[in-house]
Amino acid sequence: MSARRTVVTRYATPATGGPEDPKANPVTTRETLPAARRVVIKIGSSSLTTPTGLNTEAIDALVDVVADLRSRGTQVVLVSSGAIAAGFPQLGLTRRPKDTATQQAAASVGQGSLMAHYSQSFARHATTVGQVLLTAEELMRRGQYINAHRSLARLLTMDVMPIVNENDAVATREIRFGDNDRLAALTANLVKADLLVLLSDVDALYTGHPSLPDSRRIATVSSDEDLAGVDVRTPGSAGVGTGGMVTKVDAAGIAATTGIPTLLTSAPNAAAAFAGEDVGTWFEVAGRRRSARAAWLGLTAEVRGRLTIDDGAVAGAIDRGRSLLAAGITDVSGQFTAGDVVEIADQDGRVRARGLVQYSASQVPRMLGRSTAVLKEELGAGYDGVVVHADDWVRLAPSHAAYS
Numbered sequence: 001m002s003a004r005r006t007v008v009t010r011y012a013t014p015a016t017g018g019p020e021d022p023k024a025n026p027v028t029t030r031e032t033l034p035a036a037r038r039v040v041i042k043i044g045s046s047s048l049t050t051p052t053g054l055n056t057e058a059i060d061a062l063v064d065v066v067a068d069l070r071s072r073g074t075q076v077v078l079v080s081s082g083a084i085a086a087g088f089p090q091l092g093l094t095r096r097p098k099d100t101a102t103q104q105a106a107a108s109v110g111q112g113s114l115m116a117h118y119s120q121s122f123a124r125h126a127t128t129v130g131q132v133l134l135t136a137e138e139l140m141r142r143g144q145y146i147n148a149h150r151s152l153a154r155l156l157t158m159d160v161m162p163i164v165n166e167n168d169a170v171a172t173r174e175i176r177f178g179d180n181d182r183l184a185a186l187t188a189n190l191v192k193a194d195l196l197v198l199l200s201d202v203d204a205l206y207t208g209h210p211s212l213p214d215s216r217r218i219a220t221v222s223s224d225e226d227l228a229g230v231d232v233r234t235p236g237s238a239g240v241g242t243g244g245m246v247t248k249v250d251a252a253g254i255a256a257t258t259g260i261p262t263l264l265t266s267a268p269n270a271a272a273a274f275a276g277e278d279v280g281t282w283f284e285v286a287g288r289r290r291s292a293r294a295a296w297l298g299l300t301a302e303v304r305g306r307l308t309i310d311d312g313a314v315a316g317a318i319d320r321g322r323s324l325l326a327a328g329i330t331d332v333s334g335q336f337t338a339g340d341v342v343e344i345a346d347q348d349g350r351v352r353a354r355g356l357v358q359y360s361a362s363q364v365p366r367m368l369g370r371s372t373a374v375l376k377e378e379l380g381a382g383y384d385g386v387v388v389h390a391d392d393w394v395r396l397a398p399s400h401a402a403y404s
């Protein structure tokens with residue numbers, strides 16, 4: 001496993017939800033976890049497979065826990081890894097192959113076996129399963145994001161059990177999520193879940209690798225300080241998982257910024273976790289629940305360009321939540337059309353916000369530094385609008401160092 005980390009951006013826009021808000025998340029502590037109305041559960045390859053293929057006993061045990069939750073009225077979306085590892089034995093492989101094409105082949109073989117077993121296992125509970133394979137691209141473009149949302153929402157209203165994975169058979173290195181922990185966090189936001197549960201082969205986050213004698217379980221993570229000095233970089237499960245602990249901590253960070261708490265524990269602990277027992281690691285939310293659109297803009301959207309703004313625009317627009325006018329823009333780069341997402345940077349190059357731009361990359365350069373009145377006079381009525389409307393941008397705070 002590489003020591004790569006996902007950059008987690010925090011953003012600050014008017015949030016929805018709060019203690020007095022009916023849309024507020026009922027899950028605020030480990031004890032309130034049984035109140036979750038909608039949960040995204042992610043399970044890793046190491047918990048679902050053995051060197052000889054699928055671990056059908058483990059899958060059945062997970063399915064029983066999910067079925068129990070569903071029978072109590074909790075909606076569940078399962079994000080299941082395991083396609084690539086499940087394909088190994090059938091292709092004569094013992095470790096995750098390095099090249100993309102062989103991984104794609106393994107996933108193509110393994111995803112079918114995985115779903116076949118889920119289908120059979122959920123049938124014991126008279127439950128129909130639906131497969132949803134996503135690529136990063138799908139969640140980056142607004143239209144496709146809404147499509148994915150619509151599909152999952154429909155499955156849930158039809159009482160089908162959605163099982164999500166990355167579309168590994170076609171995803172290339174450039175357009176991959178790369179790890180299902182992040183996919184699970186983004187899915188939790190996509191379906192507005194109350195809770196994200198990450199099930200791994202380890203029962204909690206530890207202060208160091210769990211095999212080390214002085215490593216201690218971390219019961220709760222309330223802020224970045226709780227992660228200072230925590231070593232998450234030592235690789236995990238022999239060649240099957242991809243993320244390790246780094247991506248789990250990052251995923252919990254993403255969920256936290258969208259107002260969704262995360263519980264990290266092992267698959268055998270799942271039932272105890274859903275009963276609100278003191279197992280695993282509980283990651284508290286970093287703020288109030290955000291609108292899904294704001295979270296999409298801040299975390300998922302594909303950025304097509306950059307607008308650099310002067311200090312007056314930082315103070316007048318970004319700091320005060322106002323629309324961005326051409327007069328405050330000093331530079332523009334990238335290839336974008338009206339409606340694309342651009343980042344908004346200050347004179348020091350710090351990205352301060354992300355928003356939907358109202359003009360294309362060929363139009364904005366002609367507008368730079370000009371007042372609305374001058375734009376209207378020189379370029380015509382179509383050029384007197386705001387460049388990024390106040391409703392269409394989210395503020396970003398500096399990336400947080402979630403771990404050492």
Ligand SMILES: Nc1ncnc2c1ncn2[C@@H]1O[C@H](COP(=O)(O)OP(=O)(O)O)[C@@H](O)[C@H]1O
Nearest residue numbers: 044045046200205206208232236237241244245
């Ligand atoms: N600080 C830590 N606390 C717990 N586990 C850690 C830590 N650092 C590294 N790990 C490793 O991360 C592994 C979990 O990651 P991974 O094998 O990718 O799981 P999954 O397949 O569930 O995604 C653990 O089994 C453990 O070996």
Ligand SMILES: N[C@@H](CCC(=O)OP(=O)(O)O)C(=O)O
Nearest residue numbers: 045082083084179180242243
């Ligand atoms: N999508 C891939 C799994 C990627 C992944 O993140 O694996 P893991 O670290 O085991 O959760 C698969 O199904 O094999």
